[in-house]
Amino acid sequence: MKRAISAFITIISCIKSVAQIPTNGLDVQHYQFTIQLNDSNNLIKGTAVITTKFTKAVDKVVFDLVQKKKDGKGMTVTTVTKKDQEISFTQDAQHIIINESANTTDQNIYTITYEGIPADGLIIGVNKYNHRTFFSDNWPNRARNWLPCNDHPSDKASVEFIVTAPDHYQIISNGIQTEESNLPGHLKLTHYKEDMLLPTKVMVIGAADFAVNYAGSVDCIPVYSWVYPEDKDTGFLAYAAAKNILPWFEKHIAPYPYKKLANVQSKTVFGGMENASAIFYFENSVTDKGLEGLLVHEITHQWFGDNATEKDWSHLWLSEGFATYMTHLYHEEKYGEDSFNNRLKADREKVIAFSKTRNTPVSDTSASNNLMQLLNANSYQKGGWILHMLRRKVGDSLFWQSIRAYYDIYKGSNANTNDLRKVFEDVSKQDLKDFFQEWIYTSGQPELDIKWSYNKKKKEITLIIEQQQKHFFTFSLDITINKSVLKTIDIKDKTTTISFTCDAEPNLIELDPKVNLLFNAALHKGK
Template identity: 55%
Template sequence: MRKNLYLLLFAPLVFSLTVKAQQPGATIDVQHYRFAITLNDADNVIKGQATITAKFLKAASNFELDLAKKNSEGKGMLVTALKENGKALKFTQDSDKVIINTNAIAGSMHSYIITYQGIPTDGLIISTNQYKHRTFFGDNWANRARNWLPCVDHPADKASVEFLVTAPARYKVVANGLKVLEKPLPGNKKLTHWSETAKLPTKVMVIGVADFAVSSPGSPGGTPVYTYVFPEDKEVGFKSYAVATKILPWFVKKIGPFAYKKLANVQSKTIFGGMENAGAIFYYEKSVNDKGIEALMAHEIAHQWFGDAISEKSWEHVWLSEGFATYMANLYLEGTYGADTLKTRLAADREVVFSFEKKYLAPVVDSTFKGTMISMLNANAYQKGGWVLHMLRRKIGDEAFWRGVANYYKQYNGGNANTDDLCVVMEKASGANLKQFFAQWLRTAGHPQLKITWDYNVAGKTVAIHINQLQEKPYQFSLECSVDGKLYKWDVKALATTFSVPAASAKPEIKIDPNVNLLATFAE
């Protein structure tokens, strides 16, 4: 999700839901969702019938699903019936849950049919686009699916999903997976059925319903790529979104097979600049004219591997989604346009990290975070997470880095991982002990603050470069330095370190970190 460049457009919006750690001892593991949703143009009421197939992880007499109840303003979902095998079950609704009374033994599989309706408070954005045309767009990140879908609204519970959307016939519908049915219904309506067999977290399950112009710019590697844009933007949108056919195969070659059977890139009306919904990425309305569309699309397409196929086990590990997408987009741009492009982007990202730390000093893996969900989308998760991956790449080398990334994807595709899981995979790929590296960059707040001075030895024709770490505890890192055009690389572990190198004159040309490989500040 590319929040940093574009979410400022939506700054007044605030989420009240705060971060919740993964709940230990979950009762169920959802295997499959089947959501039948009816939309209309007369009002914003949606009618839903959800069939939820779940495996019980332990014996239980009841279990909970997330669903926002109708509030005092009349918005929210009201459950009208709940059945298993045609038999009505007792249930209760509180503000954010449906509690279902049912007897189940550990390991048993059950399917429940929940009938409900209401006006979504969030999650499904019913609005009008910039051309004043009515639109419906799912927008579930992070745990906003509960506002229109009964579900286990946490990334650790992944399931396959179907959407059966009944809507006025003039709309086109896009969703996760493949379209398996589209047929007219009486009353000038239409049923569209999409099905995704891969396991997804609810945060990336969506529908998009609007008057779309649709094109297919190509099928790289056999994966069909589609463009969905508003008809008024058809010419520019088809052209700008077509770059996806170049981005997708680059990541496939580097990381591994694409997890989904199609990739749709969709002009939308939601709150984010880009949202990585699995196989159906949503972009903000004006993205079709965005000069940075290639970078934005690279970020969101990278998410299909990191965040979608591999999801974080709990929210404090969100950098595994956003940091990966940030750095993978940078790597794509480096591979496409050269090393200087990467250096420029890293230098800019580094300044964003330092600016953010002045406002909020915390580790990337922030287990004590108490803010709103939206506040987790910050420079720690994006730019610093990306920088950590860059330094890891430089530490273990390109070959081991890409081998580790591919192995990480192969091992956790369709499941969940946390930071320690990544560390183990990268240690195996590189043969190096990376625990200290992960601890200092991801579980420690701040960064190295360096003061570097030098003096010249006339007799020895050498220059002594003094590296002093100004923060309380020393970091361990590699520092590159160019002296008269020759590059040196030193391992620094102490608060004060000196290295001497040959120099032809008393005024050598010295450049610290010339290749932008260290996340540090350099004091004069």
């Protein structure tokens, strides 16, 4: 996901999603959602057929679903059945509770019928051309506003959507379209099926008046552009760039994991939303100058975030940090080292600025009451910087071997930060516990006060480097003098003093000239 652009920042700040670690014992295997949309009002009617196993014995079976509230928004369940037999149930504000027990040896299929006006999660409104649209926007755990589900990234399942809507709509969803049939009353049924296991955050439908273009194929994967008809001249060309981006990932990571790639103009509240095989982009993305980077970022998520998914929200950097850094690596290969370094420098400034307002670690459990707070420079830019420093620490070859090994092990499942660390350790044969402890689980970054002085008689420069933050990091800092003398200084204590020969008094001292370190520093001449 790309964080909200400025037009959507206010919207994002109003959305509050509370984290819940699943304790309900569910291991959902498959969802089949049948959804009815209409043009008369915002009421949807749904039937969810949920196949689930159980990770522990439970007294009640609990799914996430937001109940209808006083404002009239939310879902009301009408029936729950198993093997065609009705089962008693209750609803609370956030759940449907099915009154039956289950054991770890069970695999049950529940059919839940419900209806209501979505409070969130499925955005029903009009697009910029005043045409009615429906776009789901589930991240982080907003699927529960319109779908009965186990709404957490750790529980992944295959999914199919069967959507009935007025026949002027085109429907996009995850996976492959298996049916499109006209129905009486100017209605149309569209059926999509995705066999790969997905977290609910990237399960999606979109219904709008679309123009659809086949941009071509990459290794038999069709690439499509779905845009508003009014924008098709620019939109088809703009989104077609995805066809040229996809091969970079197949070269460096692994084959594309899904059976299609659709890039969709939408009403997402984010800049981009990485729904599996059907990526949603903000409405004006088709003319946005930064579209190439946005496409690369969201396409990265098809591997990291969608297929190899973080186990919990506190490990979001495994999704967003990866997407941020892979975008930089793509730019490095296409546009050169200067472009790459400039992007890293810009990210470094964002991390430093963020740490001054909210000094939390990358693995942040303090945002559990509002998951939208995790859409910050720690998850994105600092996560990317951590991967960059890992690359410099282990070297390019072992870095890419580690990335590919991590994806190969955790594709189709979930991982946390320690899982990534262990892969890098196994591949590189290095102990990285201290590195991960400092950069992932410790807040901030090195904040350095650097004083220098020059002794003309000795032709010697002295540097006094003081770490001013609470925790003292262990790192190496490169310094160049007059663009010719390169020194690498190993730092681990509060104060490090070093002297070395320099033929003339420096007129230029550069810190970290190769852009290898995340840090902030004040450099000044001492007395």
